[in-house]
Amino acid sequence: MKPGELVEHLRVRPRMFLPDDRYETMVAFVSGFDAAVDGTLLREFSGWCLDRWEHPESGFHWSALIRERALSCESDRTVNLSSDPDASVKSLLLDLLQQFFEEKDRSGKG
Numbered sequence: 001m002k003p004g005e006l007v008e009h010l011r012v013r014p015r016m017f018l019p020d021d022r023y024e025t026m027v028a029f030v031s032g033f034d035a036a037v038d039g040t041l042l043r044e045f046s047g048w049c050l051d052r053w054e055h056p057e058s059g060f061h062w063s064a065l066i067r068e069r070a071l072s073c074e075s076d077r078t079v080n081l082s083s084d085p086d087a088s089v090k091s092l093l094l095d096l097l098q099q100f101f102e103e104k105d106r107s108g109k110g
Contacts, residue, residue, distance in 0.1 A: 003041055003101040006033060011094050023086035026093065027063040048100055066093050 001009075010017060010026065018025050034041040046062040049055075049069075058065060070089035084090075 004098060004105070007094050007098045007101065014090075021084055021086065021090075023063075023067065023089045023093070026090055030093075030097070031063075045097075045100055048103075049096060052096075063093075066096065 010029075014021070014026070018029055030042070042062065046058070046060075046065065049062055049065055050058060053069065055065075060068075067089050070092045073088070073092075
């Protein structure tokens with residue numbers, strides 16, 4: 001399965017791959033997929049996110065950076081009364097992964 005296909009499956013059919021709806025579970029699954037390919041899938045993902053947000057260097061894992069970003073964006077909007085408290089952060093993660101993989105494919109690094 002190609003990385004972009006994985007992202008689309010997680011977006012459309014998350015429970016086919018994940019036992020629950022928590023952001024942490026999605027992060028664990030994506031990290032496991034990355035580990036299965038010797039860490040090559042997400043090698044530059046943290047730096048790519050930081051560059052995209054014009055954020056200084058950070059020692060935080062990409063999952064923490066994305067949660068922080070989603071929460072800061074959410075605080076600028078009205079309260080999210082979704083039945084899934086992690087909906088916005090999971091959506092941001094999947095959007096970023098899709099864009100990251102598309103850029104890697106275009107540059108020939110994927």
